[in-house]
């Protein structure tokens with residue numbers, strides 16, 4: 001052992017989904033939006049002058065935060081913007097989860113929560129989902145150092161209604177409760193409307209899914225002025241210029257085009273509902289997803305074998321080799337054409353198995 005080895009911080013990192021390159025690949029593995037960003041985003045990108053990159057971007061992110069505040073009908077100082085919601089969530093963990101008591105989150109959930117807790121030395125406990133993969137609000141009634149859960153949950157896609165979200169909040173008014181709404185636009189009701197009632201609530205959303213901009217890395221949190229100010233203090237203790245200039249400019253354009261936003265969501269939801277029917281007919285079962293992915297398991301086909309077979313055909317989905325999840329595949333909703341190719345392959349594969 002080298003002398004420095006016991007004095008360094010070691011972590012087991014989060015493993016993101018593959019980003020395969022190549023023609024004809026059907027990428028249904030990281031819950032990206034299959035449609036391009038709003039037309040105004042393309043136009044603004046084309047008009048961006050490299051001369052502008054000479055200067056630092058606005059550290060206060062004023063224009064984009066203001067635009068989000070208008071859109072979500074809150075005050076600008078209730079909005080915090082970061083480099084994807086991963087960045088926002090990491091800062092929120094650092095800022096708000098600073099208790100000796102364990103923070104709570106579901107055992108089957110976004111696997112980054114555990115990684116941040118380990119990285120920052122935050123004690124945590126997980127609450128098991130029920131047999132139907134649902135979050136049980138009563139598991140969050142006990143004493144804790146903070147609560148976080150995604151709504152809809154990932155990778156199940158299951159949505160908690162606002163009554164249940166409020167139930168968790170009502171039982172946790174002495175700690176910060178973070179609702180990670182990465183997938184809320186695909187069919188859920190946001191907890192944003194609970195902000196007036198609960199000043200300990202932080203709602204986190206992203207531009208990576210419904211707004212088609214995973215490549216720009218934009219995420220944001222909305223909460224009480226006090227929580228947002230605390231988040232800003234953490235950010236300025238870390239890196240004043242987290243947001244690069246192109247993302248600030250293009251982010252505004254994405255928010256401005258609400259019609260396009262709603263239209264692409266509508267298409268994805270439509271494809272998702274058709275995909276549920278198709279998967280059912282093929283013998284798959286799955287929780288009733290309200291997100292842009294379906295977490296499906298087949299009665300006869302092994303998920304790990306199917307995952308490899310799909311990959312061999314250039315169709316990438318996500319497989320989690322974990323207890324309770326090992327026979328499921330998480331399939332992102334692509335375009336109708338992409339889904340058609342997936343289903344043609346599945347039909348042949350399952351027929352050959354029979």
Ligand code: PMP
Pocket residue numbers: 083084085086087110150154180182205206207208214218219
């Ligand atoms: N929360 C959940 C539940 C997610 O699935 C993801 C996507 N991996 C994120 C947050 C982070 O997304 P991003 O950093 O792209 O905003």
